[in-house]
Amino acid sequence: MTxxxxxxxxxxxxxKVQFTEKHREVVHKGIQxxxxxxxxxxxxxxxxxxxxxxxxxxxxxxxxxxxxxxxxYAMLHRLEQQQHIxxxxxxxxKRYVLSRKGIKLLTKLNKETHELPPSIEQLLKEARYAND
Amino acid sequence: xxxxxxxxxxxxxxxxxxxxTDYGQEVLQLVYTYIxxxxxxxxxxxEIFIKCYKALSTYQGNAxxxxxxxxxxxxxxxxxxxxxxxxNVDVTETNVLAQTLETSDLLEQVVKNSEDEALFDLVMALPxxxxxxxxxxxxxxxxxxxxxxxxxxxxxxxxxxxHKARSLLQKTLGGNPFDGITF
Numbered sequence: 139m140t141x142x143x144x145x146x147x148x149x150x151x152x153x154k155v156q157f158t159e160k161h162r163e164v165v166h167k168g169i170q171x172x173x174x175x176x177x178x179x180x181x182x183x184x185x186x187x188x189x190x191x192x193x194x195x196x197x198x199x200x201x202x203x204x205x206x207x208x209x210x211y212a213m214l215h216r217l218e219q220q221q222h223i224x225x226x227x228x229x230x231x232k233r234y235v236l237s238r239k240g241i242k243l244l245t246k247l248n249k250e251t252h253e254l255p256p257s258i259e260q261l262l263k264e265a266r267y268a269n270d
Numbered sequence: 271x272x273x274x275x276x277x278x279x280x281x282x283x284x285x286x287x288x289x290x291t292d293y294g295q296e297v298l299q300l301v302y303t304y305i306x307x308x309x310x311x312x313x314x315x316x317e318i319f320i321k322c323y324k325a326l327s328t329y330q331g332n333a334x335x336x337x338x339x340x341x342x343x344x345x346x347x348x349x350x351x352x353x354x355x356x357x358n359v360d361v362t363e364t365n366v367l368a369q370t371l372e373t374s375d376l377l378e379q380v381v382k383n384s385e386d387e388a389l390f391d392l393v394m395a396l397p398x399x400x401x402x403x404x405x406x407x408x409x410x411x412x413x414x415x416x417x418x419x420x421x422x423x424x425x426x427x428x429x430x431x432x433h434k435a436r437s438l439l440q441k442t443l444g445g446n447p448f449d450g451i452t453f
Contacts (some may be wrong), residue, residue: 144409
């Protein structure tokens with residue numbers, strides 16, 4: 139048996155797994171949730187409308203964030219359903235702000251990100267596996 | 271694995287899209303090598319890309335993006351294996367798999383199954399530390415140096431494990447599946 143024979147065998151077996159559109163969709167959903175936790179929550183320490191958020195994201199992070207307005211509203215809706223934010227109407231405009239629950243979550247998230255710099259965390263992880 | 275992609279100016283969102291297009295299938299195969307279960311491998315692969323999105327803000331650009339992605343995928347798979355074994359298996363993994371390799375049932379199955387599947391199953395039956403080396407060295411055709419870097423191992427450790435992995439396979443197959451190939 140030669141190497142190419144081996145590769146061929148592996149390849150034929152790997153056909154059992156296929157990365158498809160279905161998987162991409164799940165990732166998209168996960169990313170949106172991450173985005174609303176990482177970016178939207180901190181911005182909602184101040185009361186803002188969906189339009190204001192979109193504008194802020196667009197001007198501040200041009201090129202870094204590529205979510206359209208519709209997606210922002212979908213995320214706001216989800217955050218509201220989870221009771222992380224509350225809304226009220228101001229002159230025909232719905233405005234959102236963190237709820238108590240949202241403040242708690244944000245504090246928790248901030249703590250997590252600041253606990254260990256990722257580089258050290260990574261080093262520790264690698265050291266752990268190096269001993270296997 | 272030399273390419274270095276600058277992420278400045280590129281949206282994280284867009285970058286994940288590109289990573290999924292370029293490497294989705296490869297990551298899934300890599301995860302499947304660690305976790306021999308289609309549905310689970312799919313779930314873990316999705317989690318890996320979401321994890322990447324989270325981690326992109328802290329990506330330093332000191333490793334190539336592909337290496338960085340591979341490390342996340344490898345660590346995520348191994349973390350899963352660890353928690354799984356902790357929960358479900360009392361003996362160490364090496365013992366379980368060593369037993370599997372010695373079981374004559376498996377050999378009988380090898381005869382029954384198609385040759386491809388049999389070989390694949392044999393590789394899958396190797397302990398993780400040998401299995402991953404077979405995958406990277408013989409399937410992805412990475413150099414010993416590249417593997418050492420990717421897995422944070424010493425070069426000599428990689429060589430020793432490759433040697434051991436081959437002799438394990440050789441013992442079960444009654445022949446060397448990688449005739450004439452050395453490193």
